Amino acid sequence: MKTVHRIVLLCVMYxxxxxxxxxxxxxxxxxxxxxxxxxxxxxxxxxxxxxxxLGLTADGRIALRDANAVPLAQRQAVQxxxxxxxxxxxxLYREIARANGHPEWEADIRSTFAQRWIGRAQSGWYVQSGxxxxxx
Amino acid sequence: MRPLRRCAAALILLGAHSSPQAAIELRFESLSAAAVxxxxxxxxxxxxxxxxxxITASRALVAGRTLQHVKLECGDFAVLPEMHCRxxxxxxxxxxxxxxxxxxxxxxxxxxxxxxxxxxVTATVSGDLAGSLPQLRLVASGVPLEFLLGELPASKPYVPxxxxxxxxxxxxxxxxxxxxxxxxxxxxxxxxxxxxGLRAADSLSAVMDIDVQRDGPDWRGTLVTDWRGGELLWDSxxxxxxxxxxxxxxxxxxxxxxxxxxxxxxxxxxxxxxxxTLDRASAALRAARxxxxxxxxxxxxxxxxxxxxxxxxxxxxxxxxYADVAARLDPAGLHSARLIVRGGHxxxxxxxxxxxxxDADLPWQRDGATRMHxxxxxxxxxxxxxxxxxxxxxxxxxxxxxxxxRIPLLDAGLQLNLLRFERVNGRWTGDLxxxxxxxxxxxxxxxxxxxxxxxxxxxxxPHVRWRDGVLSLDGQLMIQVFGGYIAxxxxxxxEPFGTTPRVLSDLQMRYVDLDALTETFKFGRITGRLDGDVxxxxxxxxxxxxxxxxxxxxxxxxxxxxxxxxVDSITALGGSGATAAIQRTFLGVFERFGYRRIGxxxxxxxxxxxxxxxxxxxxxxxxxxxxxxxxxSVVGYNRRVDWQVLxxxxxxxxxxxxxxx
Numbered sequence: 001m002k003t004v005h006r007i008v009l010l011c012v013m014y015x016x017x018x019x020x021x022x023x024x025x026x027x028x029x030x031x032x033x034x035x036x037x038x039x040x041x042x043x044x045x046x047x048x049x050x051x052x053x054l055g056l057t058a059d060g061r062i063a064l065r066d067a068n069a070v071p072l073a074q075r076q077a078v079q080x081x082x083x084x085x086x087x088x089x090x091x092l093y094r095e096i097a098r099a100n101g102h103p104e105w106e107a108d109i110r111s112t113f114a115q116r117w118i119g120r121a122q123s124g125w126y127v128q129s130g131x132x133x134x135x136x
Numbered sequence: 137m138r139p140l141r142r143c144a145a146a147l148i149l150l151g152a153h154s155s156p157q158a159a160i161e162l163r164f165e166s167l168s169a170a171a172v173x174x175x176x177x178x179x180x181x182x183x184x185x186x187x188x189x190x191i192t193a194s195r196a197l198v199a200g201r202t203l204q205h206v207k208l209e210c211g212d213f214a215v216l217p218e219m220h221c222r223x224x225x226x227x228x229x230x231x232x233x234x235x236x237x238x239x240x241x242x243x244x245x246x247x248x249x250x251x252x253x254x255x256x257v258t259a260t261v262s263g264d265l266a267g268s269l270p271q272l273r274l275v276a277s278g279v280p281l282e283f284l285l286g287e288l289p290a291s292k293p294y295v296p297x298x299x300x301x302x303x304x305x306x307x308x309x310x311x312x313x314x315x316x317x318x319x320x321x322x323x324x325x326x327x328x329x330x331x332x333g334l335r336a337a338d339s340l341s342a343v344m345d346i347d348v349q350r351d352g353p354d355w356r357g358t359l360v361t362d363w364r365g366g367e368l369l370w371d372s373x374x375x376x377x378x379x380x381x382x383x384x385x386x387x388x389x390x391x392x393x394x395x396x397x398x399x400x401x402x403x404x405x406x407x408x409x410x411x412x413t414l415d416r417a418s419a420a421l422r423a424a425r426x427x428x429x430x431x432x433x434x435x436x437x438x439x440x441x442x443x444x445x446x447x448x449x450x451x452x453x454x455x456x457x458y459a460d461v462a463a464r465l466d467p468a469g470l471h472s473a474r475l476i477v478r479g480g481h482x483x484x485x486x487x488x489x490x491x492x493x494x495d496a497d498l499p500w501q502r503d504g505a506t507r508m509h510x511x512x513x514x515x516x517x518x519x520x521x522x523x524x525x526x527x528x529x530x531x532x533x534x535x536x537x538x539x540x541x542r543i544p545l546l547d548a549g550l551q552l553n554l555l556r557f558e559r560v561n562g563r564w565t566g567d568l569x570x571x572x573x574x575x576x577x578x579x580x581x582x583x584x585x586x587x588x589x590x591x592x593x594x595x596x597x598p599h600v601r602w603r604d605g606v607l608s609l610d611g612q613l614m615i616q617v618f619g620g621y622i623a624x625x626x627x628x629x630x631e632p633f634g635t636t637p638r639v640l641s642d643l644q645m646r647y648v649d650l651d652a653l654t655e656t657f658k659f660g661r662i663t664g665r666l667d668g669d670v671x672x673x674x675x676x677x678x679x680x681x682x683x684x685x686x687x688x689x690x691x692x693x694x695x696x697x698x699x700x701x702x703v704d705s706i707t708a709l710g711g712s713g714a715t716a717a718i719q720r721t722f723l724g725v726f727e728r729f730g731y732r733r734i735g736x737x738x739x740x741x742x743x744x745x746x747x748x749x750x751x752x753x754x755x756x757x758x759x760x761x762x763x764x765x766x767x768x769s770v771v772g773y774n775r776r777v778d779w780q781v782l783x784x785x786x787x788x789x790x791x792x793x794x795x796x797x
Contacts, residue, residue, distance in 0.1 A: 028743075030636050030676035067333030072367045075333065076374040076443055083449030091636040095676070098638075 028099045034092045041085055048078060055126030055133055060093065060114035061086045065126055065133055089113075159183050173197040174206070181213055189213030189221070196228065201286060203228040208236065218242075226251060231283075240265070247272065253279065263306075270308040274319075277301045281326060290419030291328075294335065298326030314350040317357075321346070326366065340366035341378070348388075355388040372447035373440055379403030392416050398426075405439070406431035408461075420467065427462040433480060452485040457494065474499040491515040491522075505532040519584050520545060534559040546580060548573035548594075557602075566602030571595070574616065587790075590652045593617045605631050620647035620665070639675035643668070647690050657790040660702025664734070665690035680779075686737040688750075697728045698760065698768070705789040706759060706770055709782065730764025736772075738782075745777045 045062070048054040053069035054062050064082050067075050093113060097106040118127045126133050164177040174193040181189035191208040211223025219240040227233035238249035238261075245265035252258045259276035281298035285291045304319035326340030341364045348357030360383040368375045380403050384395040393414045400408040408431075412424035437455035446452060457480030463473040475498040483490035493513030499506040508529045515522040523544030530537045538555040554569040574594035581589045594617075599610040609627035623644040630638040645668035654662045668687035673680065689696065735750035736759050749757035753771055760770040 028676065028681060029679050030638075030681070033677055034636065064332075064334075068329060068336070070333070072336055072338050072369055073374065073376070075336075075369055076372055076447065079334075079372055079447040080449060083447060087449050087634070091634065095636055 028095060030095045031092065031099060034088050034095065038085065038088050038092070041081060041088075044081055045085065049122070049125045052124075052126050052135070053078065054082065055128055056114075056117050056121055057128045058114055058118075058130075060110040060117065061089055063128070159187075167193075181215070184215045186212055186214045203231065205229045243267070245270075253283070259302075265308065272306040272308065274302060274304040274306070281323065284321075288419065289417070294328040294330055296326070296328040298340065299324050316347070316349045318345075318347045320344070335370050337366060337368045340368070342366075351387070353390065356386065358385050359383065372443040374443065375439060377403070388416070390416070392422065402431075402436075404432060404435045406436075412465075421465060422467060424465040425463070426465070427460075429460045431459045431461060433457045433459050433477065454481075454483050454485055456481040468502075470502060472499075472501045472504075489515070489517050500531060503533065505530060507531070520580070521583060523549075545572070546575055546583060548575040554599075563604065564602075568597065568600040568602075570597045572597075577617070587657055589618075590655065591618050591649075605634070607632055617648070618652045619649035620645065622646075622648075636677055637675075639673070639678070641670075641673045643670040643673060645669070645687070654702065658701075659705045659790045661699040661728075662702050662734075663698070664696045664731075665692065665694055666734070667691075680740060682740050684737070684739050686735070688735040689731075689733050696731050696763070698731055699728050703729065703760075703768060703770060708789050709785050729766050729768035730762065731760050731768065732763030733761045734759065735761075738777075740779055743779050745779050745782055747772060747775050747777055 045054060048070060049056075051069040053064065053066050055065040057063050062082055062085055064079060067078070070078050093106050093110040094103070096109050097103050118129075121127050121136050123136050125136050127136055128134075160179070160181045160183065162177075162179040165175070167174045167177050174196050176194035177191070178193075179189065179191045181187065189210045191210075193206040194204070196203040196206045206228045207226070208221070209225045210221035213221050213224075219238075221236065221238050224236040224238070225233040226236040235252040236249065238247065240247050244267040247261060247263055247265055249261040250258055251261075253276070257276060257278045257280070259274060259279070261272055261274050263272035264270050265272070278299040279302055281296050281300055284300055285296055301322040301324070302319060304317060307316045307318075309315070321344045323340060323342045323344075326342065327336070327338045329336035342361055343364065344359060344361045346357060346359045348355050360381065363378040363380045363382075365378040366376070381401045382399070384398040386396070387394045393416055395412045395414075398408075398410045398412060402408065406428055408426050408428040410424060410426035413422040414420065415422055433455045434457075436459065437453075441455070442452060458478050459480070460476040460478075461473070464471040475496070477494055477496040477498075480494035480496065481490070481492050482494060491512040492515060494510065495512075496508070496510040498508045498510075500508075508531055509526070510529075511524070511526040512522070513524050525541060525543045527541050528539040530539070536557040538552065540554070541552050543550045543552065549572075551571045551573065552568075553571065554567060556568075557564055557566045559565075572593070572595040574592040577589040577591045577593055580593060581587060593615060595613060595615045597609070597613050601608050601610065607627075607629040609624065611625075613624035613627060615622040615624070623646075625642050625644070627641040628639070630640070645666065648666045648668075650662040650664045650666050653666075654660065666687055667690045668685065670683050670685040673683040673685075675681065733750055737748045738745040739748075740746075747757070749759045749772060750761055751758050753769075756771040756773040757775070758769060759772050760768065762769040
């Protein structure tokens with residue numbers, strides 16, 4: 001398992017370092033498509049992270065933790081965005097595991113990504129730990 | 137005290153000893169008038185003509201609602217010559233205290249009472265308690281909604297807030313009829329919200345007209361609620377703007393609220409009618425029947441059907457036409473339903489499929505089997521047009537079986553032999569078997585917008601299974617095309633409807649007529665037959681990410697020739713490393729060349745195609761081995777080719793030539 005962790009960590013460090021530059025190099029067509037879709041969606045999600053409506057979960061997904069922070073007319077659309085984002089995140093973990101030839105690593109990749117997303121969350125965003133939400 | 141119709145016998149004039157300030161003390165076991173019942177009533181007053189007084193009731197039942205420990209204290213209370221209370225305070229457990237004043241005058245017993253519910257809200261009750269038409273009128277403006285809803289358990293989690301303007305007339309006696317209350321409740325600035333914010337409303341305005349009469353121990357009447365404006369979110373369904381009206385006859389008993397002649401006019405969609413019974417204490421549904429005819433499917437879909445799918449990230453779809461619906465509900469939820477669609481139209485918003493002139497009869501039962509029937513006059517899957525078909529399906533809680541059906545596709549048809557879904561241990565599984573009748577390639581390629589190809593294509597799918605998100609093929613999928621066939625085996629489609637569909641398969645291609653294939657493209661013409669084997673094919677999002685492919689000229693005796701243009705195309709595919717091993721002078725002289733064998737392989741990994749040919753020659757690999765006169769060989773030297781680059785080159789050399797009609 002040590003090898004798994006090392007490789008996953010390398011992937012994630014690399015992904016994390018270049019993600020912000022829009023130049024992720026875990027380069028399979030599927031991962032590129034997922035990355036593009038997630039980056040395009042991020043602009044719509046970001047204000048809702050900032051408002052506290054959305055939070056980053058401990059399992060590498062996002063959750064609508066307080067819909068009250070979203071104007072009523074937008075809550076329906078935000079639910080759809082969350083479902084799409086989680087679909088892409090689940091697929092991303094699966095694809096990275098597959099791309100590395102180890103589908104069984106998916107859970108490790110997910111948990112490492114989860115820590116990484118939470119670690120990189122902006123100040124003021126909500127993150128989940130041990131089932132509890134806290135504000136960074 | 138004349139309006140008090142029933143007064144328990146235990147009227148006791150007590151001595152002053154029980155309350156030192158009170159000269160008079162009265163005690164009633166119970167008092168009732170119209171919609172008010174009081175229990176254990178005690179009146180303690182300084183005197184009949186003035187002075188302070190205190191009236192208490194341990195319990196009051198007002199219009200079906202129970203109040204505990206009701207207390208009225210008057211600074212100045214008189215019974216004679218006229219009853220009045222000034223400087224009073226009214227309270228009950230959980231309510232008040234509210235400043236109150238009232239007076240009761242003259243032979244008509246004219247009542248005027250003002251209760252200040254808050255600094256802004258005063259409720260005024262006026263009218264005659266006696267005379268030919270005894271009635272009371274209540275006017276209150278801006279009464280808090282939460283006050284009216286009181287302890288209603290169903291409303292508690294939603295923290296309703298709003299202002300209600302009340303105008304009510306209470307006819308106490310009307311030609312032998314029991315007391316009757318008519319009221320108009322106008323809600324403004326209404327809002328509520330569940331803790332998670334997924335059930336909420338804002339700026340609600342609505343008007344409820346209610347006409348209610350006592351009927352033995354029950355109340356019965358009619359109500360009309362007109363939603364006039366505001367926003368409403370219920371899980372994923374979001375409605376705005378109002379325009380919907382609910383009307384019903386009702387009977388409120390000690391245990392239940394029965395609604396009959398229920399009519400719900402949904403703005404722009406149509407009218408639902410029915411009846412319902414709700415548990416009074418919990419507001420839970422006991423039973424309901426709903427039906428509606430000629431409902432507008434477009435708006436019904438946009439407002440109620442599509443949103444739950446969109447909230448789960450499903451792609452949007454569009455519906456048009458009209459529908460009749462009927463449903464029965466019980467405490468466990470939907471018991472049975474029937475949807476009839478006439479002249480419907482369903483399509484994916486992205487244009488991937490559509491069905492037009494759709495007629496459907498879709499009965500459903502929670503605990504039983506039904507048969508559903510659908511006909512569509514025409515449709516489209518991708519760009520391929522579909523002709524009229526009729527579909528019957530047997531539907532039960534744990535299985536759905538579509539009867540064998542032929543769906544016309546272009547000049548042929550798709551014969552669906554088996555399409556069945558079953559729920560096993562809580563998970564749905566599916567099975568499919570189908571045959572595609574030979575379909576004209578010119579028609580198919582035209583419909584798909586592809587370069588025109590000759591011949592026909594047919595296919596046989598013996599058995600496809602759907603288990604745990606994976607479609608897998610048992611046996612071989614045979615596709616007859618270009619005079620030969622392609623056999624697909626070991627096919628698996630993983631999460632075909634997910635965000636990253638993945639395909640695993642092996643392909644075997646035999647005796648494909650290259651003439652038919654290459655005449656279509658600008659590629660150049662090759663006469664001959666081709667075999668191919670692709671193992672370990674893996675597609676992600678429908679694009680290849682890995683395979684081992686090898687194509688070669690078929691064994692056997694058949695004419696073999698290749699045009700100069702095709703030679704150029706093949707060398708262009710190989711990039712600068714490929715050369716035609718023939719003197720340029722000859723290339724210029726001849727239009728067509730003979731060949732003995734063609735062979736090329738590509739092993740795709742990580743976006744790179746590792747190429748090989750028939751044999752090695754001078755550090756390169758032979759793609760075409762010459763034969764006959766004039767003979768020509770093509771040798772490749774670049775063994776590692778970027779897959780994307782190869783696709784781009786292929787796209788360049790296969791650009792469609794103009795199709796001559």
